[in-house]
Amino acid sequence: MSENYEDPNLDQPEDENSGETITRVTGMFKDWFLDYASYVILERAVPAIEDGFKPVQRRIMHSMKDLDDGRYNKVANIVGHTMQYHPHGDASIADAMVQMGQKDLLIDTQGNWGNTLTGDSAAASRYIEARLSKFALEVLFSPKITDWQASYDGRRKEPINLPVKFPLLLAQGAEGIAVGLSTKVLPHNFVELIDASVKHLEGKKFKILPDFPSAGEADFSDYKDGKRGGRIRVRAKISQLDKNTLVITEIPFTTTTTSLIDNILKANDKGKLKIKRIEDNTSSQVEILVHLPAGLSPDKTIGALYAFTNCEVSISPLGCVIEDNKPLFVGVSEMLRISTDRTKDLLRQELEIQLEELENQWHYASLERIFIENRIYRDIEEETTWDGVLHAINEGLKPHIGHLKRPVVEEDLVRLTEIRIKRISKFDIDKAQQRIEALEDQIAEVKHHLEHLTDYAIAYFKRLKKEFGAGRERKTEIKLFDDIEASKVVIRNTKLYVNRKEGFVGTSLKKDEYVTDCADIDDIIVFTKEGVMMVTKVDTKTFVGKDIIHVAVFKKKDKRTIYNMLYRDGKGGATYVKRFNVTSVTRDREYDMTKGKKGSQVLYFSANPNGEAEVVSVYLRAVGNIKKLKFDLDFSDILIKGRNANGNLATKHSVRTIELKEKGVSTLKPRKIWFDDTVQRLNVDGRGELLGEFKGEDRLLIITQDGVVKTITPELTTRFDTKMIVLEKWIPNKPISAIYWDGNRERYYVKRFLIENPEKEEVFVSDHADTQLEIVSTDYRPVVEMVFYKERNKDQKPNESVDIEEFIAIKGINALGNQFYTEKLKQINLLDPLPYEEEPEEEPEQEVIESDSESEVTPEEDDDVKGDGTQGSLF
Numbered sequence: 001m002s003e004n005y006e007d008p009n010l011d012q013p014e015d016e017n018s019g020e021t022i023t024r025v026t027g028m029f030k031d032w033f034l035d036y037a038s039y040v041i042l043e044r045a046v047p048a049i050e051d052g053f054k055p056v057q058r059r060i061m062h063s064m065k066d067l068d069d070g071r072y073n074k075v076a077n078i079v080g081h082t083m084q085y086h087p088h089g090d091a092s093i094a095d096a097m098v099q100m101g102q103k104d105l106l107i108d109t110q111g112n113w114g115n116t117l118t119g120d121s122a123a124a125s126r127y128i129e130a131r132l133s134k135f136a137l138e139v140l141f142s143p144k145i146t147d148w149q150a151s152y153d154g155r156r157k158e159p160i161n162l163p164v165k166f167p168l169l170l171a172q173g174a175e176g177i178a179v180g181l182s183t184k185v186l187p188h189n190f191v192e193l194i195d196a197s198v199k200h201l202e203g204k205k206f207k208i209l210p211d212f213p214s215a216g217e218a219d220f221s222d223y224k225d226g227k228r229g230g231r232i233r234v235r236a237k238i239s240q241l242d243k244n245t246l247v248i249t250e251i252p253f254t255t256t257t258t259s260l261i262d263n264i265l266k267a268n269d270k271g272k273l274k275i276k277r278i279e280d281n282t283s284s285q286v287e288i289l290v291h292l293p294a295g296l297s298p299d300k301t302i303g304a305l306y307a308f309t310n311c312e313v314s315i316s317p318l319g320c321v322i323e324d325n326k327p328l329f330v331g332v333s334e335m336l337r338i339s340t341d342r343t344k345d346l347l348r349q350e351l352e353i354q355l356e357e358l359e360n361q362w363h364y365a366s367l368e369r370i371f372i373e374n375r376i377y378r379d380i381e382e383e384t385t386w387d388g389v390l391h392a393i394n395e396g397l398k399p400h401i402g403h404l405k406r407p408v409v410e411e412d413l414v415r416l417t418e419i420r421i422k423r424i425s426k427f428d429i430d431k432a433q434q435r436i437e438a439l440e441d442q443i444a445e446v447k448h449h450l451e452h453l454t455d456y457a458i459a460y461f462k463r464l465k466k467e468f469g470a471g472r473e474r475k476t477e478i479k480l481f482d483d484i485e486a487s488k489v490v491i492r493n494t495k496l497y498v499n500r501k502e503g504f505v506g507t508s509l510k511k512d513e514y515v516t517d518c519a520d521i522d523d524i525i526v527f528t529k530e531g532v533m534m535v536t537k538v539d540t541k542t543f544v545g546k547d548i549i550h551v552a553v554f555k556k557k558d559k560r561t562i563y564n565m566l567y568r569d570g571k572g573g574a575t576y577v578k579r580f581n582v583t584s585v586t587r588d589r590e591y592d593m594t595k596g597k598k599g600s601q602v603l604y605f606s607a608n609p610n611g612e613a614e615v616v617s618v619y620l621r622a623v624g625n626i627k628k629l630k631f632d633l634d635f636s637d638i639l640i641k642g643r644n645a646n647g648n649l650a651t652k653h654s655v656r657t658i659e660l661k662e663k664g665v666s667t668l669k670p671r672k673i674w675f676d677d678t679v680q681r682l683n684v685d686g687r688g689e690l691l692g693e694f695k696g697e698d699r700l701l702i703i704t705q706d707g708v709v710k711t712i713t714p715e716l717t718t719r720f721d722t723k724m725i726v727l728e729k730w731i732p733n734k735p736i737s738a739i740y741w742d743g744n745r746e747r748y749y750v751k752r753f754l755i756e757n758p759e760k761e762e763v764f765v766s767d768h769a770d771t772q773l774e775i776v777s778t779d780y781r782p783v784v785e786m787v788f789y790k791e792r793n794k795d796q797k798p799n800e801s802v803d804i805e806e807f808i809a810i811k812g813i814n815a816l817g818n819q820f821y822t823e824k825l826k827q828i829n830l831l832d833p834l835p836y837e838e839e840p841e842e843e844p845e846q847e848v849i850e851s852d853s854e855s856e857v858t859p860e861e862d863d864d865v866k867g868d869g870t871q872g873s874l875f
Contacts, residue, residue, distance in 0.1 A: 037179035042325060045176030046183050049321040049328065049338055050161040052169025054176065056096045059085040061106065062158055064132050065141055072110050072129035079125055087152045094125045103172050103213070105190075106136040116213060118282055119256030135468045139166040145349040163346045166464065167193045167339035169321070170208070170332055181327055183320035186210035186226065186253075188332070190472040194465045197340040201458050208332055210317075212253035214286075215475040225331035226317040233481055236260070236311040240298045240721075241289070244276075246305075248288040252313045253476075257282045263310045264290070271493035271520065272308035273301055299719045303489035312481075344457040348450065355446045362439040363404060364415060365432065370400045371416050372427045380417075389417060482681050487555070488717050492517035496524065496538065500548040503528070506541035515551050525554035525582065531567050531594035531602050533643070535585045545590075549605050557583050560668060562611040564635045566604040566618075566650060566658060570597030575655050577633060578647025579613070579640045595646055604658040611640070611668035617661045621654040636667050670695045673714050675727055682716050692729035699758055701730035707765030707773045709736065709813070711758040726776060730758070737782045737804045739775040739820055739828060743768030748825070751817030752810045764813050779833035781805045787827035801831065 025033065047054050053061070063082040067073050079093045086093055101107040102116050111128035114121050122128060132140075140162050148157040173187035189211035196206040209220045210232065217235045224230030237250035251260055261278050268275050274296060279289040292301055305311040319330050330338075371377060376396035380389045390413045397408060449456040496518045497509035505515075505524060518524070522538045529547035535554050536542055555561065559581050566577050576595075585591065594600035604616060613636035620629045631651075638648060675681075676688035691700065691714070699711040703726035711730045712718065720727070732754070739750045744766055753764065765771050775784055782804045790796040808818045 041178040041181065041327060042322060045178035046181075046320060046322050046327065047169055047174045047176075047185070048161055049169070049323045049330075049335065050342065051164040052167070052172065052174070052339070053162065053164075054096075054174070056082075056086055056088070056093060057100060058162055059158060060093065060097050060100065061132075061136065061140055061162060064107075064130070064136075068132055068137075070131070072108075072131050075125040075128050075130055078130060084156055085151050085158045090125075097125075097130070098122045100172070101130060103187075105171060106133055106140070106168075107131075108133045117251070117257055117286055118280075119258045135464075138468075139168070139464070140164055142346070142350060144353050145346060164339075165343040165346050165460070167197060167336050167343075169339070170335055173210075181320055182318060184316070184318045185321075185332070185335070186232075186315070186317050187212060189474045191465060191469045192474065193336065194461050194469065196336055197343070197461050198458050200337055200340050201344070201454050201461075206333070206336075208336060209478060210253075210476065211474050212476045214253050214255070215250035215477075216252045217250075217477045217479045217481075219479055219481040221480060223317070225333050226319045226335075227331045228318050228329060230317050232315050232317070234313050234315060234476075235306060235481065237477075238302050238305060238311065240302075240719075243298065244292050244294060244296075246290040246292065246298055246301060248290065248311070249286055251286055251288075252310065254313055254315065255310050257286060257288055260310055261288065264305065267304075267308045272490060273304035274491045274493065275301070299717060300489050300491075302719055303484050303717055304491060307484045307486045307489050312484075340457075343460075344453060347457055347460060348453055351446055351450050351453075351456075355443065355450070358439055358443045358446060359405065362436060362443060363406060364412065365436050365439060366404060367397070367401075367408065367412055367416060368419065369429070369432045369436065370397060371419070372424055372432075373429055374400060377416075377419075377424060390414070393417070482676075482683070486521055487519070490519040490521055492519050492522075494518060494520065494538075496551070496553075498548055498551050501546065503546040503548060504541055504543055505536075505548070505551055506539055508540040516553060518553055523554040523556075523587065524551060526551045527563075527593070527602070527605060529602055531565075531592055531600050533582070533585075533591045533593055534588065535582075536588050549602060550607055552607060554582075559583055560610055560671070562608045562613075562640055562668070564604075564606045564608065564614065564638075565593065565602060565647075566616070566633075566655075567594050567600060567602045567647075568655065569595050569600055571599035572654065573597065573600070574652040575603060575618075575650045576647040577635075577638055577650045578645055579635060579638045580643045580645060581640065582643050591643065593643060603655055608664075608666075610666045612664040613638075613667045614660060614664035615662040617659045618650065619656045619658070620651065621656045623654055626653060632661055634664075636664060640667075666695065669693075670698075680720050680722075682714055682718060684716070691727070694729065699730045701726060701728050701736075701755075701778070703736070703776055705773055707738075707740065707763050707771070708761060709755065709764055710761040711755060726778060728778060730755070732758075734778060734780060735810050736764075737775075737777045737779070738764060738773065738817075739784065740765045741770070741772045741774060741824075742766050742816075743770030743772075746770075747822045748774070748820035749817040750804060750808055750820040751815060752804065752808050753813040753815070754810060756813065762813055766816075774828045775830055777804070777830055777833075780836035781834035783831040783833060785829040785831050786821065786825055787829065789824065789826045803834065805834070 043055050045054070047057075051058065059082050060078070062085065063078055064073070067078060067081055075094065075097060079090045079097065082093050083090060097107070098113060101109045101113050101122075108131050109128070110130065112123040113128060142163045142165075145163050147160045149160050150156070151158050167188075169185060170188040170193055171190055174183060174185045176183050187210060188208050192208055192211065196208050199206040209223065210218070210226075212218070212234065215237065217237060219233040222231045234252040234254075236248050236252055238246055238248050241247045248260070251257060255263075257280055261280060264273075264275065264278060267273055274293055276291040276293050278291070281287040281289065290301075290305075292298060317332075319332060319335065321328050321330060321335065371393070374396065376393060379392040379396045383389045383392050390410065393413050393416055394408065401408060494507045494517070495510075496505065496507060496515040497512045498505045498515050499509055499512040504512075505526060507518070518538050520538055523535050524538055525533065525535050526544045526548055527533050527550040528545040529549050530545070532545055534544050536544060562579055562581055564579050566575055568575050578593075580593075593602075606614065608614075613634065615632055615634045617630060617632055620626055622629060633650060641647075670693035671684060672686075672693050673691050674683050674686055674688045675691055676683055682691075692698075694714050698714070700714050701709070701711055702720070702724055703709050704721055704723040705725050706723055735752045735754055737750070737752045739748060741747070742749050742765075751764065755762075765773055784802050784804060786800045786802065788797040788799070807820075811817070
């Protein structure tokens with residue numbers, strides 16, 4: 001490798017193309033660097049594919065096996081013993097051992113080993129104790145099939161690799177930074193690894209995903225099998241404790257409660273979110289209470305925690321291992337295949353050794369029986385030499401050894417001479433035969449396992465799962481995350497001001513006009529009287545152009561904010577009308593909303609968040625023979641186009657003034673909203689269940705299992721309670737029917753009600769601990785089925801159907817309701833509702849089609865506004 005590093009152009013100090021000076025590393029620097037890099041990669045940072053251990057971990061396990069007597073050893077003692085094999089300081093060995101002990105797999109710990117949740121460190125190694133776990137003793141050691149090498153000082157032998165019969169690297173995970181490369185293998189679930197190994201042995205496909213000891217939620221859609229270039233997103237588990245408190249019960253991998261709290265406080269200090277205080281109640285389980293100021297949305301704060309803090313972290317895996325003393329970049333699926341195949345091979349080697357030992361035992365037991373049963377030991381009484389003794393025994397055996405599976409060797413004859421007289425005198429032929437038959441059964445069993453090695457390996461893995469899999473279920477929940485737009489969840493922690501005349505906007509202009517609350521990550525959109533538009537980032541003070549007529553926070557890809565505008569084309573030119581949206585622009589670039597003639601001026605401008613189209617009165621100057629000095633213009637007659645469209649000609653005459661005559665309604669079609677049950681979020685992208693088409697005043701109805709009912713505006717950032725059982729578009733005149741078991745009165749009640757105050761969250765069942773909501777329906781005419789318990793010594797009563805509309809009239813939400821049944825029912829089923837004809841809704845306003853086209857506006861005919869193209873007719 002070092003020879004290939006030479007460069008024939010070493011004397012050329014400068015690269016002619018780049019102008020940079022290149023210094024080549026040669027001689028001792030080159031050789032020593034490569035030696036150092038190889039040492040760090042192979043001996044310190046990167047685990048071996050064979051057993052999943054780094055050298056220090058392997059030596060710790062070997063030392064613990066040396067010291068193992070079933071009792072706990074001081075960690076300091078284990079560290080000192082490991083230094084016989086590991087040529088480094090005690091601190092690095094102790095740190096590696098603590099990290100392994102915290103994974104609760106190979107080491108049985110005693111004492112204070114720290115807390116991975118809080119980040120608290122372990123006690124000093126002289127105070128804590130450890131021993132090998134039963135799992136480690138089961139899967140790590142098998143001296144007869146272990147390859148050994150001399151330790152660094154040559155005094156002892158250490159294993160080159162431990163014969164690990166389990167995908168240990170994937171179970172523990174590994175992370176290391178070497179020279180020129182690094183590795184990051186994430187931990188996987190113990191039970192899932194065993195299941196995947198079984199599937200591989202069965203020839204089936206499998207898929208494994210990481211599982212973290214800190215639990216949390218994770219999106220593995222871009223995991224890429226743990227190879228370089230993959231990425232996963234891990235989130236804390238955050239829920240709403242009450243309207244002013246959030247609770248974090250699980251944290252992302254790579255974080256601790258201490259680091260997470262510090263990170264949240266920093267985000268709060270920077271104004272990314274707003275919190276009142278934080279409590280850390282973590283012990284064996286994570287519990288971080290985040291107290292919010294009054295009036296702050298918990299949903300929005302949860303989104304802000306994910307967007308601006310380490311409540312969501314991104315982890316990039318990198319599967320790098322050592323194979324045959326070389327780095328190998330490989331995915332986790334291939335790691336598992338290699339490990340499983342190696343386990344199968346190790347099991348084969350153990351069986352072959354066991355078979356050889358059993359056959360040797362059978363061979364000697366058979367010789368012993370022949371030797372004693374045929375009294376061959378008497379043949380040596382007359383022999384005076386050692387060779388004569390061995391020869392006499394060999395000759396005595398020959399007539400009886402035809403059934404043996406291998407020839408008799410000198411070692412066999414020597415062993416026969418070592419049999420004591422006491423053993424010969426007490427020899428029991430029947431017991432000897434039983435022992436030989438038992439050995440034959442064992443040999444047959446081992447041969448069967450070797451012939452069916454795959455089945456044997458599968459049974460081995462299943463036994464590991466049965467013995468050690470309890471309590472090792474998956475902790476990290478697999479989810480698909482929706483992308484959180486920072487601009488939608490950021491706390492508006494500063495105020496935006498404008499100096500319209502001078503053309504400045506910013507957060508430091510406190511003496512000027514206040515515009516809105518904003519965040520430092522926001523963009524703002526500005527329109528000037530000359531018809532120039534610009535989008536720029538929020539700053540302390542920015543010049544955008546004199547005579548500002550509109551300024552607001554800019555929402556990217558917003559098609560529902562519609563701008564209505566009338567402008568004069570140049571000095572003394574005609575007046576044009578246009579409606580447009582702004583979905584995307586280049587920041588800090590000026591865009592002309594007019595035709596671009598010098599002297600153009602905006603005469604009327606409005607920004608409408610839901611596409612409202614007002615009616616304005618246009619007053620003309622009394623110049624020449626104009627008969628009609630006033631006309632009304634309805635913006636709903638103007639099509640919505642792109643921002644570059646010139647618009648329709650309104651009038652060629654000089655305009656004196658324009659006044660608002662009538663506020664308008666939205667001309668946009670209702671917005672379709674879906675609910676994606678996978679991520680528990682609303683969306684407008686067609687994912688999940690369609691909830692309906694929503695106009696500006698429409699709301700969502702939510703009912704939970706606790707008997708809570710409320711309506712909300714359908715905001716896409718809303719988060720939903722896991723107890724939610726009803727989510728649909730709210731129809732105010734559609735009754736809600738409910739049957740519940742009242743814990744106070746111990747009987748069923750049924751009620752029907754309408755929501756009278758849509759802004760208020762209400763509970764429609766009693767607050768007794770035993771109260772249970774059984775059925776809730778939003779059908780107009782629901783029907784339920786009562787299923788009775790079988791009475792003692794009687795047949796079961798037939799099921800009974802009840803028409804709820806006939807049973808009870810609509811009452812107030814706070815009413816108790818009518819008594820439904822006094823005894824406990826086996827079940828209450830909701831049947832198909834009775835037919836109902838809804839009253840036809842009023843005809844909607846005429847729909848105006850949205851368009852992003854940059855072409856001219858198609859003219860709309862009106863009493864006052866007519867057109868034959870973009871120029872239109874004149875007034």
